[in-house]
Each structure stands twice: as structure tokens, then as C-alpha cells.
Amino acid sequence: MKNFLLAYILGFVNLIIYWIFVKKLVKNQFFFLALFFLLISPWFIQLIIFGIELKDFTLLDFSFRKLLAHLVRNTSIIYLFFQGDKRIDFGTQETGFFYLFQILLITVGFYQLFDKLSQFSKKMILWLGSAILVTSFFKISQSFSISLLYLLPLQIISLVGLMTILRSWLKASYLMKFLIVVLLLLALYEIILYFHILLVHYPKRLLLK
Amino acid sequence: MKYLGFFCLIIFLAIFLRFFKLNFFPPGLYSDEAALGYNAYSILKTGRDEFGDFFPLALRSFGDYKPPLSAYLMIPSIFIFDLNEFAVRFPFALIGVFSVILIYFLALEIFKKNKNREILALLTALFLTISPWHLNQTRSAMLVGVEAFFNALGVYLFLKGLIKPRLLFLASLSFSLAIYSYYGSRITSLLIMISLLILYRREFLKQKNNFLLFFFGFAALLPLFLAIYKNPETLLGRAKYVSIFYDKNVWGQLWEARTLDGSGFSPLLTRFFHNKIFYYGRDILKRWLEHFEWHFLFLEGDSVAPFHTPGIGLLYLVDWPFLLIGIYFFIKEKVRHYKLILLWLFSAPLVSALTFMTPAANRSFNLIFPFYFIIAYGLVKFIEFKGSRSMVKLIWLVYFFSLSYYLFCYYFQIPLKVAEKWHYGRREMVEKIIKLQNNYKKVILSNKGGPPYIFLLFYQKYDPQKYWQSRKVDPYINELGWGHILGFDKYYIPREFEWYKIEKSVENLYVSYREEVPDFWQEPVEGKQLKINILDKVYFPNGEVAYKIFDLKAVN
Numbered sequence: 001m002k003n004f005l006l007a008y009i010l011g012f013v014n015l016i017i018y019w020i021f022v023k024k025l026v027k028n029q030f031f032f033l034a035l036f037f038l039l040i041s042p043w044f045i046q047l048i049i050f051g052i053e054l055k056d057f058t059l060l061d062f063s064f065r066k067l068l069a070h071l072v073r074n075t076s077i078i079y080l081f082f083q084g085d086k087r088i089d090f091g092t093q094e095t096g097f098f099y100l101f102q103i104l105l106i107t108v109g110f111y112q113l114f115d116k117l118s119q120f121s122k123k124m125i126l127w128l129g130s131a132i133l134v135t136s137f138f139k140i141s142q143s144f145s146i147s148l149l150y151l152l153p154l155q156i157i158s159l160v161g162l163m164t165i166l167r168s169w170l171k172a173s174y175l176m177k178f179l180i181v182v183l184l185l186l187a188l189y190e191i192i193l194y195f196h197i198l199l200v201h202y203p204k205r206l207l208l209k
Numbered sequence: 210m211k212y213l214g215f216f217c218l219i220i221f222l223a224i225f226l227r228f229f230k231l232n233f234f235p236p237g238l239y240s241d242e243a244a245l246g247y248n249a250y251s252i253l254k255t256g257r258d259e260f261g262d263f264f265p266l267a268l269r270s271f272g273d274y275k276p277p278l279s280a281y282l283m284i285p286s287i288f289i290f291d292l293n294e295f296a297v298r299f300p301f302a303l304i305g306v307f308s309v310i311l312i313y314f315l316a317l318e319i320f321k322k323n324k325n326r327e328i329l330a331l332l333t334a335l336f337l338t339i340s341p342w343h344l345n346q347t348r349s350a351m352l353v354g355v356e357a358f359f360n361a362l363g364v365y366l367f368l369k370g371l372i373k374p375r376l377l378f379l380a381s382l383s384f385s386l387a388i389y390s391y392y393g394s395r396i397t398s399l400l401i402m403i404s405l406l407i408l409y410r411r412e413f414l415k416q417k418n419n420f421l422l423f424f425f426g427f428a429a430l431l432p433l434f435l436a437i438y439k440n441p442e443t444l445l446g447r448a449k450y451v452s453i454f455y456d457k458n459v460w461g462q463l464w465e466a467r468t469l470d471g472s473g474f475s476p477l478l479t480r481f482f483h484n485k486i487f488y489y490g491r492d493i494l495k496r497w498l499e500h501f502e503w504h505f506l507f508l509e510g511d512s513v514a515p516f517h518t519p520g521i522g523l524l525y526l527v528d529w530p531f532l533l534i535g536i537y538f539f540i541k542e543k544v545r546h547y548k549l550i551l552l553w554l555f556s557a558p559l560v561s562a563l564t565f566m567t568p569a570a571n572r573s574f575n576l577i578f579p580f581y582f583i584i585a586y587g588l589v590k591f592i593e594f595k596g597s598r599s600m601v602k603l604i605w606l607v608y609f610f611s612l613s614y615y616l617f618c619y620y621f622q623i624p625l626k627v628a629e630k631w632h633y634g635r636r637e638m639v640e641k642i643i644k645l646q647n648n649y650k651k652v653i654l655s656n657k658g659g660p661p662y663i664f665l666l667f668y669q670k671y672d673p674q675k676y677w678q679s680r681k682v683d684p685y686i687n688e689l690g691w692g693h694i695l696g697f698d699k700y701y702i703p704r705e706f707e708w709y710k711i712e713k714s715v716e717n718l719y720v721s722y723r724e725e726v727p728d729f730w731q732e733p734v735e736g737k738q739l740k741i742n743i744l745d746k747v748y749f750p751n752g753e754v755a756y757k758i759f760d761l762k763a764v765n
Contacts, residue, residue, distance in 0.1 A: 072504040082495050094466070100491065103498070114537055189487070196482050201469040 002051040002089065011047050014038075014152050021156050024120070026163060034159055042084075042194055043097035043144075043151045049198075050090050052145040060139050070136040074147060077103070080154075085144035088209055094197050097144070097151055098158065101187040105161030106154060112164050113157065128153040211327050216313065219331065223309040223338040227302040227347055232295040235349055236624045236750060237633030239515050240659040242350040243667045244270040246297035249283035251673040259666070261677050266389075266436035267443040271660060272692025273450070274443045278389040279352050292670050294636075297350050305347025308358045312337050312578060315365045319546045319582055325589055332585035339608070341615045342523035342570060342577055345516065353574035356391035359383050360398055361578045364553070367405050367423075368546075371412040374419050381426025388430065392448060393560035397575050400556035408549055448564075450690030453496070456565035459488050496567040500558035500576065503529065511570035514630030518615070519622045523570055525611040527604070528584050535587025554579035624750040632659035634747040634755035638720060639668040641745050641758050649718040649760065651699050655706035657722035658755065662694040662702055671698075713739060713761055721757045728757070731764065738764040 015038065022034045038044055060066055073079065081098050085091035098106070113121040131150035138146050165180060172180065238246075248258045248268050258280075260269045267274040282300040290296035316330035323329060337343055347354040363383035370376035384402060387394040406413060413419050437443050449455055466483040499505060507522040507529055524532070539547040554576060561572035592601060623631070635658070642665075646652050654661045666676060681695040683704060696702050703711065708726045711719070713734045719726070731740035739761040747756040 068508070072508060076502055076504070077498045078495060078502065081498075082491075100494065111537070111540060115541065193482055193487075196478075200471075200474070201466065204469050204471070 003054050004051040006054070007047055007051040010052065010148065011044065014044065014047070014148075017152060018156065022159070025156075025159060030163065030166065034163075037159060037162065038155060040191055041098065041102075041155055042092075042095055043148070043155070045198065046084075046090070046092075046097070046144060047148065050144065052148065053090065053143070054145070056138065056140045056143040056145045058139045060137050062137070067136050070138070070141040071132065073141040074135050074150075075132055076142075079142050080147075085142065085147075087144075088205060090144040092197050092202050093205060094201060095194055097147065098154070099187065099190045099194065101183055101190060102158045102161075104183065105158040105165070107161065108164050109157035109159070109161030112160050124153055124157060128157070212331055215331055216334070219313075219334050219338055220306065220309065222335075223306045226338065226344055227305045230620075231298050231302055231348060232293065234620055234623070235515065235631045236628045237631035237635060238294050238297070238664070238667070239349060239631055240271070240663055241275075242294075242297050243632075243635075243659075243663045244268075245275065245280045245350055246283060246287065246292060247663060247667045249280040249287050249297075250292045250667075250670065252280065253284050253287055255673050257673065259673065259676065266432050267440070270663075272686045273690050276352060276389055276392050278386060279350065279355055282355065283350070292667065298348065301347050301350050301354050304355050304358050305343060308343070308347070308354070308361065309334050309338050311358065311361055311365060312581065315361060315368075315578070316582060316585070318365060318368050319550065320586070321546070322544070329585050329589055332588060333581050336528075336581040336584055337577070339612045339615075340577065340581065341510075341518060341521055341525070341619075342574070344615075344619070345518060346571065346574055349515070351571060352391040353393075353571045356387045356394050356397075357574050357577060359387035359390055360394065360401055360575055363387060363398065364401060364405065364549070367402075367409075370419075370423075371409055374416060374422055377419055377423040378426045381423050382429055383426075385427055385429040389433065393572055396560045396563075397557060400559065401553055401575075404549055404552035404556065408545055408552070450688075451564040451566060453489065453492055453563055453565050458565060459485070459492050462492075463488055493562050496564075497558050497562035499568040500561060500573045502568065505568045511568065513566065513569070514627045516570040517627060517630075518618050519626045520618045521615050524580065524584075525608065525615070527607045527611055528580075531584045531587030531591060532580065533587065534590050535583035535585070538586060538590050539583055550579045550582050554583070626751075628749050628751070629658065629755070632664070633749055635659055635661070635664040636668050637747045638756045638758070639664055641747065642718070642720065643669065645718055645744060645758065646699065649699070650714075650716040651701055651712075652718045652720065653701045653703070653706075653711060654720040655722040655725055655756075656693070656702055656704060657706065657725065660694065660702075661720070662697065662700065665697075665700055715739065715761050715763055717760065718744075719757075719759050719761075721759070723754055723756075726757060726759070734761075740764050 018038050019035070022031065026034045060070070079096065081096040081100055081103055083091075084093075084096045086093070113124055128150055131153060135146045135149050140146065165183075169177065169180065244259075245268070248270065251257060251259055252264065257263050258265045258268055262269070266277055268277050268280055269275075279301075282304075283297055286296045286299040290299065313330045313334040316333040317326055320326040320329040343354075360383075363380050366376045366380035366383055370378075370380050381402075384394075384398040387398045413423075433443075445452075453459060463483050463485065466488075467479055470479045470483070505511070505522070506524050507526045509517075510521065510523045511517050536551075539551055557575035557579065558568075558573040561567055561569045564572060588604070592604075624633070628634075638661075642652060654665075662680075665671065676697050680697040683693040683695050686692050693704050694702060695704075706721065706725060708721070708730075726741065728743055729741065731738060733739075741759050742762040743757060743759045745758045746754055747758075749755045
């Protein structure tokens with residue numbers, strides 16, 4: 001049974017937490033860009049549109065092997081960036097929870113976290129690590145509703161990556177500037193494509209279900 | 210050399226792990242190994258391969274074209290040890306040991322400015338020695354073990370060649386040999402060379418001769434170009450059939466997406482959203498990333514036999530934190546050699562990403578060298594940071610248990626679980642046929658469990674000239690690129706062995722696979738009641754039936 005009320009509450013809570021992090025991370029000129037970055041992210045949109053499934057939160061009959069298998073499945077790059085939740089009620093079937101360009105942003109973000117190991121970095125790593133671990137204790141792996149536990153920290157890490165890239169603009173060589181522009185164009189294309197899939201393809205898929 | 214004793218121990222361990230019971234493990238002989246082996250035997254005896262081509266530069270086998278170097282490497286060992294599993298695998302195991310020696314010296318070069326360079330080199334060599342991935346590939350006659358060796362040798366000679374330019378010629382020769390070992394290297398070697406030329410352009414361009422010396426080595430590729438010119442099929446070989454551009458997956462996605470847009474949607478926008486460039490690009494990226502998924506690297510490995518070892522991944526689970534630490538420091542420490550390793554790491558799975566069977570342990574095998582440089586560095590950095598003696602002991606203990614577990618999986622789990630995929634039982638089957646065949650006019654064999662003709666040739670050391678005269682080739686190549694040999698001499702191998710369609714006579718000997726044919730069967734054939742008479746059976750190590758050898762008896 002889908003729960004929309006809880007999804008909206010969760011969306012709101014996510015927004016507040018994100019806001020707190022954005023205030024710490026981002027200078028004023030990028031503030032709205034950072035906020036916009038969350039609002040257009042596929043997982044956040046899906047949370048509002050698809051709702052969450054409470055049934056997924058059933059605990060696993062514990063075994064180390066199953067735990068490891070779930071851990072692996074839940075952190076799969078393919079799951080997060082290409083596939084998403086395979087159930088039509090919780091995934092567009094054509095996209096993951098993040099855009100492809102966020103692979104680069106998350107990589108840069110992680111590097112930054114480790115490079116400048118601060119209290120913030122430690123908190124983020126602990127949050128992400130424990131959230132991923134917790135998701136592995138549930139019976140269903142690769143579930144959108146469960147994955148919500150660690151999608152927000154990943155989004156924040158992705159923001160760290162974005163800010164790092166944007167800040168490096170002034171110091172960047174011409175080649176690097178060119179690559180950043182290509183990345184931004186790709187990002188724009190992907191965002192438009194995502195909305196096309198969500199608004200044109202997904203309703204038709206639901207009808208065909 | 211400060212740690213000569215340790216180095217010798219590592220070499221000894223590498224030899225032991227690669228040569229111990231080489232003829233029995235992996236169980237059976239994979240069809241590609243048999244094909245390379247028989248072609249080497251045929252070239253040794255006649256100068257021609259199984260299709261009668263004189264000293265070929267591409268070996269035609271099972272409908273595709275295999276790179277030739279591996280078969281040529283087998284010739285001396287087949288000459289010495291005769292045609293058997295050990296002789297076929299010997300050069301690959303030897304290359305495996307040479308790879309351990311090579312990685313040691315390459316690591317000395319890569320970590321040249323590090324105070325722990327010797328320890329790092331020893332660790333890198335040790336990790337490669339006990340690597341499940343490397344052991345799997347070098348204990349069998351798989352092309353990629355040779356390719357990765359020559360690519361690494363090319364890198365080593367190039368780096369040394371910047372000081373002693375004559376070595377640059379050998380570096381390009383080595384890259385050429387990598388291409389002769391495995392055709393995927395036409396991309397991988399090229400990418401590695403481009404990385405080298407970009408990173409070391411200043412030293413390389415210092416002397417004009419360098420350019421000439423380096424490119425002169427590629428003259429070794431001229432015969433291959435000639436072979437391609439004579440027969441363009443050689444250019445792509447099997448790559449054509451496994452390429453993502455041949456597979457219809459992306460086409461299917463495009464078709465589905467365009468259909469979902471519907472006829473009312475602007476065709477221009479449909480083209481903008483659903484175009485080949487983006488969809489293929491995304492597909493390649495996805496397949497490339499699959500090679501860095503930890504279930505592939507650390508838990509399950511390649512899901513496709515024979516590259517799969519049940520219960521274990523390609524790297525040890527304990528390597529994982531050191532890999533992450535190593536990558537972090539390789540990026541952070543902006544050393545040119547480290548950049549080279551990272552570029553090598555990222556270019557290695559590209560060939561595999563262009564095929565539709567991903568992630569693939571064999572096609573991405575070039576990953577192995579960069580991985581172990583990084584893991585060794587990660588471990589040293591970790592010990593520098595958390596360097597208590599008990600921690601070091603614990604790490605070695607975990608590695609010891611990991612190796613023990615891998616050996617258990619390799620020697621006990623493979624025979625029980627995937628012996629079939631290694632075409633186990635073909636030798637026993639041929640031995641039994643040899644004993645019985647003189648009493649029959651025809652021997653009709655099932656095509657399942659590995660193409661039988663190559664095993665009949667291999668295990669009987671069949672005279673190549675006799676084979677050319679009597680073989681019957683089915684000209685049809687199926688959608689996966691597989692050809693078929695219909696038989697030779699008194700052997701008949703229908704493409705599909707369907708019992709109800711097979712010619713039935715008391716003068717024939719039959720070989721069926723698993724339970725294709727029941728033990729009890731009786732039917733009237735041309736006025737006579739015929740029934741199956743099981744003469745012998747071949748079993749897999751887990752006790753299941755592999756082959757049934759039987760004839761037909763008339764019942765009164």
C-alpha cells in the first residue's frame with residue numbers, strides 16, 4: 001500500500017535537512033542553484049509522485065550472506081544511476097535515482113570529503129555508511145522506499161562535488177573549462193530527457209501495466 | 210636487491226600455484242584450449258592449421274578467427290610434452306609466472322621515488338601471485354593472460370626506453386605482440402600507448418629518434434594488416450558477434466522509447482530525445498561501470514563459465530579497503546606514474562564495455578596490473594597510518610585465509626559445480642569411443658557439452674592431413690557467430706542431436722549428452738524392433754551423467 005502522506009512528510013524533512021547542509025556548504029550566489037539541484041533530482045521527484053511503500057520495511061531473516069548480498073545490491077552503481085526500482089509503481093523503468101552526470105559529481109564529492117577530513121566529512125561518511133547498513137537489514141533489496149535512507153546523503157555529496165567543480169572554474173585551464181561546459185550541457189540534456197520520460201513515457205507505461 | 214629471499218619465495222609460490230596439478234585443474238579442457246592446442250599441433254606437424262592455412266595469422270576455429278600468438282606459443286611445449294592438457298596450459302602458466310616477475314620490476318619503476326619502493330614491489334608481486342583472477346586465467350590456455358603480460362611489458366619497456374631509447378623499439382614490439390595475443394588489445398594497447406605518449410611527451414620528444422624507434426616496432430603488425438587485407442573477416446573475428454552494435458538491446462530500447470513517444474509527438478523531438486549517440490553512450494558507460502561493481506570484483510566474479518569460480522570474486526574481499534585507500538592516494542599525490550596507472554585502469558574495461566556480455570573477467574583482464582599497484586599502495590599507506598604489529602599480523606592472517614578459501618573453491622567447488630562448463634568428460638568419452646569404434650560403421654555424437662570434433666582430434670592426435678580430406682563443414686554461421694563441423698572420418702555430428710530425427714542402425718555407435726536420450730527406448734525401425742543398449746557412461750565429478758555411449762540391438 002502506497003503512503004503519500006508519509007512521503008510528503010519525508011520529502012519535507014529531507015528538504016529541511018538539505019537546507020541545513022546547503023547553508024553550511026554553499027555561498028549565497030549558489031544557494032538557489034543548490035536548492036534547485038535537489039528539487040530536480042529524480043529520486044526527490046519520485047518521492048513526491050510515487051510515494052513510499054511501507055510494506056518494504058519488513059525485517060530480513062538475518063544471515064550474514066543475505067546481509068552482504070543486500071548491501072551489494074543496494075549500493076550497485078547500476079541500481080542507483082541506471083535502473084532504479086524495477087517495480088513500475090516506484091520507478092520510471094528508464095532512469096535511476098540520480099542523473100548520470102552525478103556519477104562524476106559524487107566521485108568528486110567523495111574525494112573532497114576524504115581530502116579535507118573535517119567534522120562534516122566524518123558526519124557524512126558515518127551517515128551514509130550507517131544508512132546503507134540499515135537498508136541491508138530489510139527483506140527487500142533495491143527498493144526505492146528503503147533506499148531513501150541513503151539517497152539524501154548521496155545528494156549532498158553530489159552537491160559537494162558540484163560546488164567543487166564550480167569553484168574550480170576560475171583556476172581551471174581552457175581544456176578543463178571546456179570539459180565543464182560539456183558536462184553542464186550533458187546535465188541539461190539529461191534533465192530535460194528525464195522530465196520527458198517522466199511526463200510522456202511513464203504515464204503510458206502505467207496505462208500498459 | 211634488499212629482499213632477494215622474499216622475492217625468490219614469491220616466485221616459488223607463483224610457480225607452485227600455477228603448475229600444481231595443471232593437467233587436472235581446471236577439470237576438463239575448455240573447447241578454446243583444445244582448439245588452440247590442436248591448431249598448434251597441426252602447425253607443428255604440417256605448418257598448417259585445422260583449416261589447412263599455411264602458418265596462419267588468424268586461426269579459424271568454431272566459425273570465428275582467433276589471434277594466433279597463443280597457438281604459436283604452444284608449439285614448443287607440445288613438441289616437448291606431446292599433445293595433452295599440460296602441454297597446452299604450460300606456456301600460459303609460465304607467462305603467469307613471468308607476469309609476477311614483470312610486475313615486480315614494473316612496480317620498482319612506478320614507485321621509483323617512494324621510500325618503500327622495494328616493499329611495494331614485493332607486495333604487488335605477492336598480490337598478483339595469489340590473485341584469484343590471475344590464477345584462473347593463467348592456469349588455463351586463455352588468450353588474455355598473454356595479452357596483459359605483453360601490454361605490461363610494453364609499459365615497462367616504454368618507461369625504461371625514455372632513458373635507453375633502444376628499448377622503445379621493444380616496447381612497441383611488445384604492444385604488437387599483445388595485439389597478436391588478443392584482438393581486444395587493438396583498443397586497449399592503443400589507449401595505453403596514447404596515455405604513455407601524452408604523459409611522457411616531453412621526454413619522448415626530446416630525441417627525434419625516439420619517434421622512429423617506437424613506431425618501427427609496429428612493423429611487426431604488417432603481416433596482420435596483410436591478413437586483414439586478404440580476408441577482412443579477420444579484422445573483427447568474434448568481436449563482430451559480441452559487440453553491442455551487433456546486439457539488438459540498444460535498438461530495442463530506442464524502439465520502445467520512440468513507440469512510447471507515440472505518433473502525435475514531434476518527430477524532431479523524438480529524435481532529439483532518443484538518439485543513437487546518447488543511448489549507445491549510456492550503454493557503454495553502464496557496461497564500463499559494471500566492471501567496477503563490487504559484487505563483480507569481490508563477491509561473485511564473472512557469472513559466465515568457465516571464468517566463474519563459485520563462491521569467490523576476482524579480488525579478495527580484504528583487498529577492497531586497500532583499493533579505495535590506494536585510489537585516493539593515487540589521485541591525491543599527483544605523480545605522473547600514478548596517473549598512468551589510473552589511465553590504464555580506466556581504459557582496461559573499455560573493450561569489454563563494447564560487448565554485450567558484461568561484466569566480463571576475461572575481456573577486462575588488463576585491469577589486473579593497475580589494480581594490484583593500487584592495492585599494494587593502499588596497504589602500505591594503511592600500515593603507515595595504522596601500523597601496529599598486531600594489525601599487520603591480522604592483515605596477513607586474513608590474506609592467508611582468503612587464499613586458502615580460494616584454493617578450496619578452485620580445487621573442490623569448480624569440479625563439483627562447474628566441471629561441465631570446462632567440458633569435463635570429453636577426454637574420457639574419446640577414450641571410450643576409441644576402444645569401441647572399430648566395431649561400428651559410424652559414430653554419431655551429440656554436439657552439446659562442447660564441440661566434439663575438436664576433442665576427437667585433440668585426444669586422438671588425429672593426423673591433420675587425414676582430417677582435411679574427410680571433414681565436412683556446415684557453411685552456416687549462427688547468430689552468435691558459431692560455425693559447425695558436421696563430422697570427419699566415421700564421426701557424424703548433427704548440429705542438433707534430436708534422438709527422434711537421428712538415423713538409427715545397429716551398425717552405429719551413439720554418444721549422447723546428459724539425459725538427451727533415455728536409458729530405455731524401444732521402437733520399430735524398418736520392420737525391426739530396436740532398443741538402446743548402453744555400453745558405457747561418463748560421469749561428472751558430482752556423479753551426474755555426462756555422456757552415454759550406446760548402440761542399438763535388434764529385439765526378437
